Amino acid sequence: MRMIKQIALAALAASFVASANGQELKSQELKIGLSAEPSAMDPHFHNLTPNNSLLKHIFERLTDHDENQLVKPGLAASWHTIDDSTWEFKLRPGVKFTDGADFTANDVIYSFCRAPRVENSPSSFAIYSRSITDMTAPDPLTLIMRTAGPYPLLPTEVSTIAILSAKANGAGQVTFDRQECKGVGVYPKTEAFNAGQATVGTGPYKLVRFSKGDRIILERNDGYWGEKPPWQRVIFRPITSAGPRVAALLAGDVDLIENVPNQDLERIKANPNYKVVQGLSARVIYLHFDYIDDAPPGVADAGSKNPFRDKRVREAISKAIDRDAIVARIMGGVALPAAELLPPQMFGANRDAKPAKADPEGAKKLLAEAGYPNGFTLVLATPNDRYVNDAQIAQAVAQMLARIGLKVSVDAMTSSQFFAKRTKRDFGFWLAGWISDTGDMSAQLKPLAATPDRDKGWGTTNPGGYSNREVDALLEKALGTIDDTKRAALLAQASRIAMADYGVLPLHFEMTTWAMRKELAYTPRVDQNTQATMVNRAR
Amino acid sequence: MLAFLLRRLAQGLLVVAAMATLVFVGVYALGNPIDILISPQADELEREQAIVRLGLDRPLWVQFAIFLKSALRGDLGTSFVHGVPAVDLILDRMPATLELAFVALILSIGIGIPAGLFAGLAPRSLSRRAIMTGSILGFSVPNFWLGLMLILLFAVELKVLPAGGRGETRTVFGIELSLLTLDGLRHLILPALTLAIYKASLIARLAYAGTRETLLQEFVRFARAKGLSPRRIVGVHVLKTIMIPVVTVTGLELGSMIGFAVVTETVFAWPGMGKLLIDSIYRLDRPVIVAYLVIIVIMFVVINFVVDVIYTLLDPRVRLSGQEA
Numbered sequence: 001m002r003m004i005k006q007i008a009l010a011a012l013a014a015s016f017v018a019s020a021n022g023q024e025l026k027s028q029e030l031k032i033g034l035s036a037e038p039s040a041m042d043p044h045f046h047n048l049t050p051n052n053s054l055l056k057h058i059f060e061r062l063t064d065h066d067e068n069q070l071v072k073p074g075l076a077a078s079w080h081t082i083d084d085s086t087w088e089f090k091l092r093p094g095v096k097f098t099d100g101a102d103f104t105a106n107d108v109i110y111s112f113c114r115a116p117r118v119e120n121s122p123s124s125f126a127i128y129s130r131s132i133t134d135m136t137a138p139d140p141l142t143l144i145m146r147t148a149g150p151y152p153l154l155p156t157e158v159s160t161i162a163i164l165s166a167k168a169n170g171a172g173q174v175t176f177d178r179q180e181c182k183g184v185g186v187y188p189k190t191e192a193f194n195a196g197q198a199t200v201g202t203g204p205y206k207l208v209r210f211s212k213g214d215r216i217i218l219e220r221n222d223g224y225w226g227e228k229p230p231w232q233r234v235i236f237r238p239i240t241s242a243g244p245r246v247a248a249l250l251a252g253d254v255d256l257i258e259n260v261p262n263q264d265l266e267r268i269k270a271n272p273n274y275k276v277v278q279g280l281s282a283r284v285i286y287l288h289f290d291y292i293d294d295a296p297p298g299v300a301d302a303g304s305k306n307p308f309r310d311k312r313v314r315e316a317i318s319k320a321i322d323r324d325a326i327v328a329r330i331m332g333g334v335a336l337p338a339a340e341l342l343p344p345q346m347f348g349a350n351r352d353a354k355p356a357k358a359d360p361e362g363a364k365k366l367l368a369e370a371g372y373p374n375g376f377t378l379v380l381a382t383p384n385d386r387y388v389n390d391a392q393i394a395q396a397v398a399q400m401l402a403r404i405g406l407k408v409s410v411d412a413m414t415s416s417q418f419f420a421k422r423t424k425r426d427f428g429f430w431l432a433g434w435i436s437d438t439g440d441m442s443a444q445l446k447p448l449a450a451t452p453d454r455d456k457g458w459g460t461t462n463p464g465g466y467s468n469r470e471v472d473a474l475l476e477k478a479l480g481t482i483d484d485t486k487r488a489a490l491l492a493q494a495s496r497i498a499m500a501d502y503g504v505l506p507l508h509f510e511m512t513t514w515a516m517r518k519e520l521a522y523t524p525r526v527d528q529n530t531q532a533t534m535v536n537r538a539r
Numbered sequence: 540m541l542a543f544l545l546r547r548l549a550q551g552l553l554v555v556a557a558m559a560t561l562v563f564v565g566v567y568a569l570g571n572p573i574d575i576l577i578s579p580q581a582d583e584l585e586r587e588q589a590i591v592r593l594g595l596d597r598p599l600w601v602q603f604a605i606f607l608k609s610a611l612r613g614d615l616g617t618s619f620v621h622g623v624p625a626v627d628l629i630l631d632r633m634p635a636t637l638e639l640a641f642v643a644l645i646l647s648i649g650i651g652i653p654a655g656l657f658a659g660l661a662p663r664s665l666s667r668r669a670i671m672t673g674s675i676l677g678f679s680v681p682n683f684w685l686g687l688m689l690i691l692l693f694a695v696e697l698k699v700l701p702a703g704g705r706g707e708t709r710t711v712f713g714i715e716l717s718l719l720t721l722d723g724l725r726h727l728i729l730p731a732l733t734l735a736i737y738k739a740s741l742i743a744r745l746a747y748a749g750t751r752e753t754l755l756q757e758f759v760r761f762a763r764a765k766g767l768s769p770r771r772i773v774g775v776h777v778l779k780t781i782m783i784p785v786v787t788v789t790g791l792e793l794g795s796m797i798g799f800a801v802v803t804e805t806v807f808a809w810p811g812m813g814k815l816l817i818d819s820i821y822r823l824d825r826p827v828i829v830a831y832l833v834i835i836v837i838m839f840v841v842i843n844f845v846v847d848v849i850y851t852l853l854d855p856r857v858r859l860s861g862q863e864a
Contacts, residue, residue, distance in 0.1 A: 040622060046620075122592075124585065213814055215704070240805075244690070247703070248704070253701045419570075
């Protein structure tokens with residue numbers, strides 16, 4: 001018994017020593033605590049932020065995004081249009097895959113062939129390759145893409161499809177065909193990526209191990225063509241619960257965490273060993289209406305007509321809301337009041353747009369003019385676990401609307417319920433959030449404010465059927481305009497009109513927060529991605 | 540013995556089938572997983588194609604029939620989220636959970652039985668009060684709170700143990716074990732302790748009550764009269780008698796520890812099955828939820844069977860027969 005005790009004590013002492021060594025930041029290793037786990041290491045399997053963000057370390061795309069989601073060169077060094085529907089991409093020379101093979105246009109064609117055809121994919125990348133009618137490679141470093149009509153979004157959309165190695169996956173010379181590509185051999189399965197055989201990319205890092213639920217280990221790709229990344233080894237650990245994630249940082253288990261819960265921000269800031277970096281995200285939190293039903297779900301005492309079809313009612317609701325108060329009190333200052341669906345510095349936004357100020361008196365007057373001097377009853381639906389403080393924001397909105405005589409009850413539910421019900425059009429009035437992969441105004445207006453049109457893929461997140469001919473026409477025109485300056489102006493105009501019509505009511509933009517050891521520095525990104533390549537040592 | 544076995548097997552299958560049906564229908568009623576899975580940017584066309592890819596376009600009874608058919612071949616479906624067989628996903632995570640549960644079990648027996656026995660032998664001492672009061676505390680404190688407090692104390696304040704995760708593992712017979720590395724052990728201590736405290740309290744109380752009762756029995760007096768050493772009386776005869784309720788409870792609790800270590804695994808970001816279950820429920824990953832529960836039911840059936848067998852070893856009067864089961 002005594003001996004066991006001694007051994008146990010020795011082991012305990014040893015563990016103390018070991019942990020004391022573990023406290024120092026090993027100069028070449030970075031450990032990151034993620035708030036969501038990627039579902040696979042196959043970059044074409046699941047179009048979802050955690051996957052895309054992580055796999056950007058391993059695989060690259062033709063084009064890339066800077067921290068404000070403006071398009072910049074990736075594996076394509078430059079691109080231009082030959083005519084309205086033909087694009088020429090000049091590929092970067094001297095790029096090698098981690099297996100040593102050269103990167104060529106054949107790999108691009110192969111990747112675009114596979115992306116829409118992944119078995120069991122819960123959300124595929126097909127939407128981003130659908131506009132392409134043909135792809136050819138006149139020489140190994142030149143790629144021609146054709147679209148059915150003018151398609152200005154092509155350089156943005158190709159930034160979503162990761163480039164795989166055709167050779168490493170057993171394909172030969174690939175010929176593109178929208179129905180069935182030739183020469184592709186057998187596409188690798190998602191499991192082959194998880195296990196690491198197929199995870200051959202050109203990115204700054206390569207996969208060492210993907211151990212589901214536990215960790216993802218990356219090792220620097222020393223043959224990388226671009227700037228050498230600062231860390232030899234990066235370990236990502238999914239710690240999905242917020243409290244334990246913060247604890248892991250404070251305990252020194254990880255060096256950096258993403259999505260710091262607002263309530264812990266002060267505590268981390270007060271600790272001299274850590275710091276917090278915050279950046280505006282492109283995620284907008286908005287309110288939306290049902291325009292289709294004569295009696296929208298949850299609305300009562302509003303007579304026989306749908307009150308939301310009256311612009312004065314929508315304007316009154318917008319005026320009743322004190323966006324500054326929501327940001328200050330509920331978001332703890334960690335958000336930006338919104339005037340539009342996209343932050344002002346991004347593509348197609350109006351730089352001078354100002355968020356509306358609260359005006360309850362004006363709102364009451366508008367309601368009375370619209371024929372509701374005594375208000376009416378409505379239900380505000382919201383998810384309670386999807387966006388930062390979502391249910392509390394909805395509560396605050398309900399109280400603000402109560403001040404102008406609207407009787408609002410909040411129906412908060414878990415996100416899986418919320419999104420299913422929203423698709424079924426069970427809501428009359430709801431709160432939700434939106435962030436796009438591509439980050440220009442068309443990616444906000446097309447799903448949220450354009451008239452739903454199945455064939456065009458418009459209005460996909462506009463189940464209430466908001467419809468404004470002017471907005472639609474401008475959007476249509478913008479989506480056929482190749483010139484960036486002209487397109488941005490058209491989109492800004494469309495956005496101005498939709499906002500002046502109060503078709504969708506933006507509340508605020510979320511901010512993304514990262515917390516890290518004080519020796520580190522991170523450049524915040526509007527797409528909320530956490531990139532090890534952008535973590536540097538603070539100077 | 541054979542009749543007993545067959546009967547148990549039939550009962551187990553019935554439970555598994557009933558449970559699978561309930562869960563399948565229940566999760567179906569929760570909502571359509573496509574709204575959680577699909578990228579918000581997807582259009583109608585892509586949405587419809589994804590629904591077809593995942594087989595969600597078919598009516599419930601067809602989906603269930605397909606599930607049953609492949610379940611008979613041992614295939615419990617493919618995860619919606621990960622695109623790999625649900626069973627593989629769970630088996631991948633199983634060693635982590637089993638390891639945690641077994642370490643917790645050993646800890647709880649190691650703490651519980653000596654404590655209970657000691658308190659039972661010295662009912663008037665101060666330490667008895669301390670042990671009994673401690674045990675009440677031990678099973679009234681909520682698991683997640685205890686876990687967080689341990690993290691705050693040992694990881695955040697003292698910085699002697701890691702706050703979570705699994706640490707370094709070593710592969711033995713193709714199974715990854717963290718018991719064999721120092722780093723792994725350090726990661727194991729806090730979650731195992733969190734999981735063990737409640738069971739240890741329970742076992743201590745059972746052992747205490749058992750000891751008090753047994754000491755008054757005829758055979759103990761007889762043994763004393765016969766001149767057996769107190770060490771032998773307590774160490775062999777008393778201990779063996781009090782073990783019967785302890786084994787029953789431990790067996791059942793082992794099942795619940797493996798099956799529902801969910802809270803502890805979430806607090807400690809332990810990559811076990813419980814964490815997988817929570818993530819799957821959140822994402823409505825029905826195949827994984829169903830497969831998980833099927834596996835857990837099978838495990839409970841097996842554990843109960845093992846407990847029955849251990850009884851016969853501890854108490855020769857108990858016989859396994861068809862009637863008794």
